[in-house]
Amino acid sequence: xxxxxxxxxxxxxxxxxxxxxxxxxxxxxxxxxxxxxxxxxxxxxxxxxxxxxxxxxxxxxxxxxxxxxxxxxxxxxxxxxxxxxxxxxxxxxxxxxxxxxxxxxxxxxxxxxxxxxxxxxxxxxxxxxxxxxxxxxxxxxxxxxxxxxxxxxxxxxxxxxxxxxxxxxxxxxxxxxxxxxxxxxxxxxxxxxxxxxxxxxxxxxxxxxxxxxxxxxxxxxxxxxxxxxxxxxxxxxxxxxxxxxxxxxxxxxxxxxxxxxxxxxxxxxxxxxxxxxxxxxxxxxxxxxxxxxxxxxxxxxxxxxxxxxxxxxxxxxxxxxxxxxxxxxxxxxxxxxxxxxxxxxxxxxxxxxxxxxxxxxxxxxxxxxxxxxxxxxxxxxxxxxxxxxxxxxxxxxxxxxxxxxxxxxxxxxxxxxxxxxxxxxxxxxxxxxxxxxxxxx
Numbered sequence: 001x002x003x004x005x006x007x008x009x010x011x012x013x014x015x016x017x018x019x020x021x022x023x024x025x026x027x028x029x030x031x032x033x034x035x036x037x038x039x040x041x042x043x044x045x046x047x048x049x050x051x052x053x054x055x056x057x058x059x060x061x062x063x064x065x066x067x068x069x070x071x072x073x074x075x076x077x078x079x080x081x082x083x084x085x086x087x088x089x090x091x092x093x094x095x096x097x098x099x100x101x102x103x104x105x106x107x108x109x110x111x112x113x114x115x116x117x118x119x120x121x122x123x124x125x126x127x128x129x130x131x132x133x134x135x136x137x138x139x140x141x142x143x144x145x146x147x148x149x150x151x152x153x154x155x156x157x158x159x160x161x162x163x164x165x166x167x168x169x170x171x172x173x174x175x176x177x178x179x180x181x182x183x184x185x186x187x188x189x190x191x192x193x194x195x196x197x198x199x200x201x202x203x204x205x206x207x208x209x210x211x212x213x214x215x216x217x218x219x220x221x222x223x224x225x226x227x228x229x230x231x232x233x234x235x236x237x238x239x240x241x242x243x244x245x246x247x248x249x250x251x252x253x254x255x256x257x258x259x260x261x262x263x264x265x266x267x268x269x270x271x272x273x274x275x276x277x278x279x280x281x282x283x284x285x286x287x288x289x290x291x292x293x294x295x296x297x298x299x300x301x302x303x304x305x306x307x308x309x310x311x312x313x314x315x316x317x318x319x320x321x322x323x324x325x326x327x328x329x330x331x332x333x334x335x336x337x338x339x340x341x342x343x344x345x346x347x348x349x350x351x352x353x354x355x356x357x358x359x360x361x362x363x364x365x366x367x368x369x370x371x372x373x374x375x376x377x378x379x380x381x382x383x384x385x386x387x388x389x390x391x392x393x394x395x396x397x398x399x400x401x402x403x404x405x406x407x408x409x410x411x412x413x414x415x416x417x418x419x420x421x422x423x424x425x426x427x428x429x430x431x432x433x434x435x436x437x438x439x440x441x
Contacts (some may be wrong), residue, residue: 004050008113008120011158013053016125018133019423020197021187023155024164031095036422040106047109060115062373066108069366076359080322089328096327103425110429115436119391122430122437129426130201134225137232140186142169147182173237184235195238196412197423202229203248203405207397210259223268225338230272239405240416248408255400305408308365323356347417350410367410370428374403384438395438402431 012423018024018035025034051057058068077097084090115124143154147170159165171183183191209222216437233241259265318324329350351360381396413419 002379004046006055008043008046008050008342009124011039011046012110012113013127013128015043015110016426017135018128018195019129019408019426020132020419022163022193023159023166023187025166026164027166030091031098037099037102037196037216039274041102042068042100044109045107047113053312055310060112062115062317062432062438063108063112065369066104066432067113069362070104070108071371072102072362073359073366075102076322076355076362077326080319080325080355080359083319083322083326084325089325092327093325099422100326103422107425107429109433110426111433111436114429114433115431117437118440119437120271122433126204126430129430130205130225133198133201134228136186136188136194137198137229138234140184142236143186144182147180183233183237186232192235192238192240192416192434193418193421195233195236195241196239196244196409196416196418197400197421198229198233198429199244199248199408199412200405201234202226202245203252203408203436204398205229207252207256207401210264210395211393211397213393219264227268227272227275231275234276238416240412240414243415244408244412245407247411248404251404251407255396264366273404315433319356321356321358323354323359326354329353345417346415347419348395348412350417350420367406370406371403371430373432373435374399377402377431377438380435380438391438398434406431 012404015036018039018080022034023039025032029035077093077100081090081093084093110125114125128224139154144153146154153169154171156165171185173183184194185191186194188194188197205222205226209219209226212222233245253260340365348360351363355363377399378396384391384395409419409424409427418424
């Protein structure tokens with residue numbers, strides 16, 4: 001029994017650690033299979049075998065609600081299947097549906113697993129998720145160093161040795177002051193993906209850090225993590241990521257505005273400013289050019305984000321209720337513009353175009369459920385505080401951090417799309433499982 005539990009824990013940790021490693025993938029039978037696809041599938045199988053072996057058919061209420069959402073999403077997607085016109089549409093639909101099913105099953109199984117264990121397993125799971133983003137960010141900074149010093153392609157060297165290198169490398173944004181402008185994408189497929197993903201650890205860790213007691217052994221490590229993630233965030237040059245952080249910080253102002261001018265905030269900000277000042281001073285003109293390029297809204301990159309909203313109406317005109325079909329917007333975009341391998345630049349555009357009014361309404365209800373669970377977590381934290389339980393010192397900041405990260409991610413996805421990616425299933429798992437785990441105290 002213990003061996004099964006340890007195996008489940010290990011597979012859970014492996015999945016959340018590698019969930020953002022989109023480049024670590026292999027082509028198998030026409031499908032791109034990522035390392036997180038493999039670990040998530042193994043976790044679901046191990047979870048099912050464990051439950052069957054114990055003849056345990058019980059499902060917590062939260063698990064039942066998630067199962068209901070899964071069935072509802074599948075119904076919308078399968079109705080949309082009958083709107084597909086071409087073999088390429090159907091191919092994209094099958095790929096998108098298969099990965100969605102695997103990761104939603106992972107979400108359900110992981111929530112059920114965490115709900116039966118003490119809070120320590122939850123904190124370990126969150127720790128492994130953050131550790132995965134640390135590894136991703138560290139790879140990104142090394143990727144940037146290699147490109148800046150030698151012009152080399154770290155992806156080709158590292159991923160090529162395990163057969164996972166497919167194409168590309170660090171993003172080359174342009175040239176300023178006769179120097180290349182690189183945007184770190186690390187082990188994700190796009191700098192904006194990494195920038196938006198980093199919204200979660202930054203906003204979840206910040207309130208936890210603010211509420212750590214004086215002299216706590218984790219204060220310095222967490223402060224260092226916040227500085228590290230901030231540096232990686234800036235190296236992506238992602239406006240969507242910064243938008244999400246800005247919205248999340250606005251949420252955190254509600255409970256923590258009185259802590260903004262305290263040393264525990266000002267000292268890490270000072271260290272970050274010092275590091276950035278030293279770097280910028282080396283090439284002031286270069287960084288001025290970078291800043292100008294990323295703050296103007298009249299450039300082709302910015303305009304493409306706004307212009308693509310014009311395609312929503314035509315895309316929905318033929319199938320307004322259930323959309324064009326899951327994972328098919330890129331096919332439609334190529335048909336309209338002739339540009340291949342180009343996404344919708346907004347999760348909400350993809351949602352409306354691919355799943356229509358019904359699918360969009362369903363996802364809004366799903367987001368409402370996540371917000372409701374965050375409210376439940378804050379109530380649990382308040383109850384623990386009234387009972388004098390020291391766990392409240394962690395639960396209430398966790399609740400506010402997850403809330404800020406959710407709203408920040410939602411804002412970021414107005415101009416990019418990561419909420420359809422698999423890390424968002426892990427993020428949803430952390431939200432939904434938390435009230436179950438901490439209410440048990």
